[in-house]
Structures are given as C-alpha cells and as structure tokens.
Amino acid sequence: MVVLAASITSKSGKALVSRQFVDMSRIRIEGLLAAFPKLIGSGKQHTYVETENVRYVYQPMEGIYLLLVTNKQSNILEDLDTLRLLSKVPEFSASLDEEIICKHAFELIFAFDEVISLGHKENVTVAQVRQYCEMESHEERLHKLVLQSKINDTKDVMKRKANEIDKSKIERGKLEKGGYSSLQSMSSMGSIGRMDASLSNDMGISSGNTFGGGSGFGITSEVDNFSSKPKGRPSAAVGAPTKGMGMKLGKSQRTNQFLESLKAEGEMIVEDVRPSANPSKAAAAPPTDPVTLTVEEKLNVTLKRDGGLSNFDVQGTLSLQILNQDDGFIQVQIESVGNPEIKFKTHPNINKELFSNENILGSKDPNRPFPAGQSGDGLGLLKWRMQSKDESAVPLTINCWPSVSGNETYVSIEYEASSMFDLQNVVISVPLPALREAPNVRQIDGEWSGSMEFVVPPADTSVFFPISVGFSATSTFSNMKVANIVPLKGGAAPKFSQRIQLVTESYQVV
Template identity: 35%
Template sequence: MVVLSASVCTRQGKALVSRQFVEMNRLRVEGLLAAFPKLIGHAKQHTYVETDAVRYVYQPLENNLYLLLVTTKASNIVEDLGTLRLLAKVVPDVAGGMQEHAINEHAFELIFAFDEVLTAGGYKEDVSLSAIRTNLLMDSHEEKIAKALQQSKEDAARAEMAKKAKALQEEKMAQLRQQFVSGQVPTGPVGRMEGFGGGGMPQQSGGFMDHFQQQHEQPAVQEEYNPYAALQQPKVSAPSAPKVLAKSGMKLGGMGGGKKDSLMAAMAAEDNLFGGASKGGAAADFGFGAPVAPPAAAPSTPLTLVLEEKITVNMSREGGVEACEVKGILNLTANTDVGAAAVISVNKARLPPSFNFATHPKVDKKGYEQQGVLSLKGGKGFPVGRSVGILRWSYGNDDAAPISINCWPENEGSGRILVSIEMELTRKDLVLHDVNILLPLGTAESPAIESIDGQYKHDPTAGMMCWHFDVVDANTNSSGSLEFSVPGNNPEAFFPIQIGFRSETLLCPIEITGVTNSSSGAPIPNQMTKTFMPDSYQIA
C-alpha cells in the first residue's frame, strides 16, 4: 500500500489536519480534498471511492467530520482499511474528542501520531495504539537518568552557592559585630539607626557610629575607654600628660649596652614601661551619633593613677557561664618630676588570695611583698610623661560575670520568629552604666517590639539591634526583659549576643592607701580613676 495523505476534514472538504507522506504540492492536496465531497454524494455508505488517479478511503466521524486516506489505486484496500481503523482510534485518543475545536487544538499531536502509523513514502508501520502512546510521550529511561543527573548537579551547585553565601554573610555579620563592639571605623557604608523604642528618648541626629574620636598618641591612663557610651553625652577624659612621641622607648637608669631579655622586652612593651603610645590608642566613640568629645585638658596634678579591669566571658544561651576571666592593671603616669618620685602603697594585707597579683620586673618586688609598696628598683624615679603598668592581677571564677542573659528564639511557623530575652544583674555589688546588649537579627527588617524594659535602637544595614540601659544596679533595673518578633525562620541568626558596659567599681577590692615622696615621705597630690569594662562578653 502507498498512502499519499491522511486528513481529518469536514463534509465540505475543509481540512482540519492533513499530513502528506509523498512529495505533493499544496494545490494538488487542496484539489483532492475539494473533490472528495462531490464523490461521496449524500446517500452512499461505501468506505472508499475511486477516481482515475487515486482512491479515497474514508470513515465518517462524529459532528460531520471525516477521516480520509488518499492512496494510489494499486494500494491494498484491506491494508488501507486496517490503517483507517487504527487512525480512527488514534484521533479521539490524542485529541480527547471528536469536536472541531479539539482537533484544532491538538493538530500537531495528531500529525506526530500519523507519523507513528505511516512512514515517509506512505507505508504502514506495525504498531499498536499503546505503542503510539508511549512513542508520543517519548518516555526514555536514558533521558530520565540524564535529567536526574543534571538536576542533582544543579541542586548541588545551588546548595554550594547558598552555603558560600551564608558563610560570606556570617563573616560580614561577624566583622560588623566586631566593629559594632570595638568602635572601629567600618570599611563599608554604615546604615543609620532608627528611632528609640521603649523609653521614648528623642532620636539623635546623624547616623549610627557616624562620629569617632580622633586618635591621639597619649598615655592610656589619660583615656576613659568607653566604647559603649551609647545614648549619653561623652564625658571629658581625665587630665593627660603633654603629648610626647617616642619610637624606641626610653631606658631606666641611663644608656647601657647589651641585648634586652626577650621576655622582659615583651612585658615592658605590653605595660608600656618604657614609654610610647598607649596600647589601644584613643578609644573610638560608639556614640550612636553623639558629638565628638573635646580635647583632653592638661594634667592638674603631679601624678595620675588608673585602676583598670577587663573581663572576658563566654556564656551559654541558657545563662550558664562557660568561661570567665578578669584581668586588671594599675597604671601610673608621672606628670612632673614630683610625681616621678612617688611611692604607691596598697592594701596588700587585705587582698583576697583568690586574686593572683604580679608586679612588673622593674618594680621592687620585695618592698611590695613585705610592705605593700610599689616603687622602682634602686630608688629610681618613674619616667615623666609616660604611662607605666606597675601591678597586674587576674581572677578566674565564674561568679565574676556581672550579667546573665537568657535568650529564647521561637519559630512561629508563619515566617516570623518570636524572641524573648531576659537580663539579670548577678553581681549586686556593682553599678553598671551604659549597658548595651547587641543582638544580630539576620534581617534588615525592623523588629516588632511586643514589650521592653529599657530602650532600643535598630541598625538595618548591620542587621543588628541594641538593647540599652543607662544604669543597672541592685536598686535600678537589676533585671529586664525584651520580647520582639522579626521575619525569618532561622533561630540561630540571633547569636552570638554581645554585651558592653562600663563601671567605676572594680571586682578586685584593691585600694590605694597612700602616695608619698620617696625622699621626704610627703604626700603627693594625685588624680585616681577606676574603670571596669568587658574585653569580650559573648553569649553563643
């Protein structure tokens, strides 16, 4: 058999779908289809009709539609009828019905189905209806495997990109938190803080961390290091010595040859016994847009003493102390020659054994052990205009942590996280000022405050929130709570939490009992300050 074309047409000879299997031009096809209605007449019930050149094999369908095969006259009529019956099953199976609109909508699918029944040249394939369905679906096991491999590669690449993006975001957030706490100038653009919440204080003009104190090369004892001075006007620093620049440091006892002991040099550099700029430089003003502090006034006393303690704390999310260490130092600055001849007396006999004390190697250790007196060996005076550390102490018990934080982020299941935080003062003997609890939010969206004790600020660029108390002591704000919600679904985004504060009360009960002249024993006027602050206070 040779099938010239297969068509689905109307009774008037209008072709809805027509497929040619031999080379035929359009005019001939249209002529053959136009002649078909005239040949079948109105009363004939035959399934084929012949002309001088071709044979029409047809089957009436529903809605005045016909399935028509145009074959050569030499074609086997039995095979033609079998082909016609198979195509009559294919058409409704592919089009989903015998309506004209269904045939038009599935025209290409019907052409593909005709190609499965008849090959190029018009020869019938030995194929069943189920095989035609399978071929039309083009279901290939190899293709499925290839697609599965491609999908797995895309999923792996997407997961790797998400992992790297998360790592970069966490690194960026860690840098922002470090800058946020330490007061360093950010390298990128810094967002502006939104207005105060809770306490209702007016919003400060300027952006978050917009202002920083200018770095000065002056002794550390003159500085009142306060990186958490948010929400208050900056205080004037203690009187400082005239600015003296020294690159190589000075030696006590005149010039001398020989190589310095490496341990001695390291300790001297750490405590600045041989002069030079202070260890940290001038502290940056955390400020929340506070104005820059005015220049420090000239020293008004022969001697300046600073007792400074810093605490490092790592806490769990439930409020338990995992690690705690306190380090303190007594810094001395001789502003004049009178101050250089000072002898410092401390209450050594009353200091608890739980604190470990160590004098600088240049200090007369025997005088300190026997009498609690701090002075340089050989009766030498302290260098003028330099800050020197003469006594250090440390403490490592967990009870030193002054604040505990209990943080509970809960996923509400609606694309938001509800965060409940409790703060409690655990050291009732301390008075803490400018307490700032810094929380990463994992989003730039503003938190929706449900309830709050104290005040808060939000930095959308850093994605952080600052919970602030002016004063925390046994009588004022010894505990507080904060509850808010933010968009998200990751409770881990709120850690680590960092705490900053300052206090004029030390954990160590050390006292300066006397400051006298080494020669005459006369009292020397002095200015003394005490500072206690965190070096690192983190809840992870």
C-alpha cells in the first residue's frame, strides 16, 4: 500500500488540511483533490471511488470528508484500517468546524505524519500519536532554564544597585541635615521652587499653613526681602497666618545670618517645617486589625501651559491584607458609583460571575482561603481604570504666566481646586533659573482659588516648566468602599478596617 496524500475536505470540495507523502508535484496533488467532489455520487454507500490511476478512500464526518488518495495496487483493507485510525486524529481539533480545523492545521498535519511515513502506515495507536505530538525537547527545556537563570541573576544585580543608590541617598540626606543648602547651589543643580500657603507680605517668613480650612494645601515660602519689616513686634505670620500661596526657594546663607541677627535682638521668628519631597506618597502605618482593605487611586495628569488637558488617567486598586490565616475564609462586599467610564478587572482567582451580579469579591474555590501575611500593599483583588478628556474632572488647575519686562521677569500663577475633593498635603513645585538672590514675591492670596506673583531677573519663560504638583485625598473618583465582610464558615465576621486614598503619581503642567 502507498498513500499518496491525506486530506480533510469540506463537502464543497475545499481542502482544509492536506498532507503529501510521496514525491509528486503540487499541481498534481491539487488536481486529484479538486476532482474528488465530482466523483462522489449521491445516495452511494461506498467508502471509496476509483479512477484510471488512483483510488479515493474516504469517510464522511459531519460536514467534512476525511480522504486518503492511494494507488490502485494498494490493499483496500489496509486502506480502510488506516482511514479508521486517521478518523480519530481530529480529536486534536476542538470541533469539526471548518474554521477550527484550519486553526489547528499544523497539529493535524503532525498527527498525520505520525500515522503515515513515506506513504506507508506506521504501527501506532491513537495514544502513541498523542504522546509523540506532546513530547517536549530536552534541549528546549535546558535552554529555558539557562535563560531563566540569567534573568534571575540580572534581577539580583538590579536589587543590589538599587540598595546602593538608596544608601547613598540616605548618607547624602544625613550630610544635608541641619539646614538647607544655599539658593545659588540649589539653582545650579536645577532646584525647583515649592509653593506654600504661609507667606506673609511684610515679613516673608513662612509658617505651617493649610489650604481649604485645614485641608492641608501645604506650600512653604521664604523670601530675602526683610528691609521693610519693623522690629520690636512678633512676626505677622504668628498672629494671622496667611491662607495664600507662596514659593519654596530655600534659604540663602545671607538669609540665615539675618535671621540669627533678628533672634539676637529678641525678635520672635517662626521657623518653617520643611515638607517631604512627595507628601502624597507617605508610607502607611502597618495594619493592626485582622483584615485591612486598602482602596487606592493613582492620578496621572498632564495639563498644557496654554490651557487644556493633554492626559488624564486614574488607576485604582483594592488590596487585602490578612494577619491570621483563619480569617481568610471570607468574601468582600463592595460599593461603587455606577460610572460607565470606569473599567473593572478582577484577580484571576476571583469569581467573576459573583462580582458581576452581586458586587462581592470571593474566591473561585470557597474551600481555599485568601492568603495571610501579605507584605507591601497586600493582595490585589480588584483593579480599575478611568480615562477622560473632560477638563472639569481635574481636581486642581494651574495657570502660569511668565513675561519679561525690561530687566525683570514677572511670573503670575493662578490656581483653583475643584469642590469634588478635599485636597491635603498639596505641594506645587516651580523650576527656577540660576539665581543669586531669592525671588521677590509681589503678591499672594486665595484659599480654594487664588494667585501669586514673583519677580526674578530676565530669563527664558520655558525654564519655569514643567510645574509639578503633589497632593492626596481621602476620597476617590470611583467612590469605591467596602460595605461588609461575609464569613464563609459561619460565626461572626472578623473585624476589618479600610483605607481610602487618592494620590498623585504624575501631575504636571508642561
């Protein structure tokens, strides 16, 4: 017996999968397969049909034919036995649909090759064919192990480098502790001025002030203009702190000397507290309750300096931390605003149908508890994302208008906070050119909205950008909240606490 070709053909005559086993031209094989539908008569019970040169042995299978093309000298009984074995090969395809068969064409061809070799049937079973097709290469497995080892080594090197960088930052911070560097040295390193709500026009020395009636719009300021300050009375920042906005520029050496001289004369001076570089990303206290759930949204916003919104992206997560493994047999019921712009995605092990129908986050396997002792941010149960082109969704808008007039550059800044959030720990950082003197702050006012203006020597207006903003809030765009904890094994639900925060990851005016 010699099998010339094997094919899976639709009833319309289209060859879905075909394999040639002997040396014949492609045109010859295509001609034999194209002639097959014309040779099948209706109502016939035969499973083969012959022509002058070849024999077609076939088997109908739903809407397709499994076809062998052999020479006329082959044994018909062997042909039928081979056909029966090949009829079980399509189990490598999910179904006998034409689209699915074409999708698994390579798997079927590999199976044909295991059954027929050089036109002759191999002595194999279906189980052996399956085993041969699933066999993996030892060299490939070894290559993957070597590649993974290299990846792990690279990660270890990255961790060591990161630790070295962190240590150098800590040592550098210790050297700088006890006072600020001079304004000139800070400017030469590309220092960034920070805005604060504690500038007093007649004094120019900051006090810890807030934005929005104690909401924490923290913007500190220090200026070098003390000539107009009267002596013999407390600083104006002590009795009536200004709810406005200023700049953090850093103290120059001359300013420090002047402050020391004022203190020696008995003047009451209120020193400001230097804010952290990114107050919106302060480390959270470790959990103390048996179950802690954290709702966090990270805000990425890019505003255009000429007005308008370039990018607005909110990415949120709901994380779970459990102290004791016995408290892991729970489900979490949540509440959220029905905003169609927010797209939710659950953890792969979460029951998606339960979440979609009842807003409950539970494991697919009720007998499998949530893991305890999660370090860092905990186990992420739910993620969501919101993008918008609507400028009204921005919590804080900043407008900066630098202009050069004569030998001075006037920089006017307007800010306005939205009423949707109570912003806290707000820091607005404005880049400055290299200066020998502190900027002269001419005007500052406002609480939820306001403005300020400062003057520096002539400079290119582009040096005042990008302006970076950092803040936090205790409410989110999704209004995601944990409503209840449902125990799965009866009894009282474990005590739980939840943390809700909105922080800025990247918030700039460019």
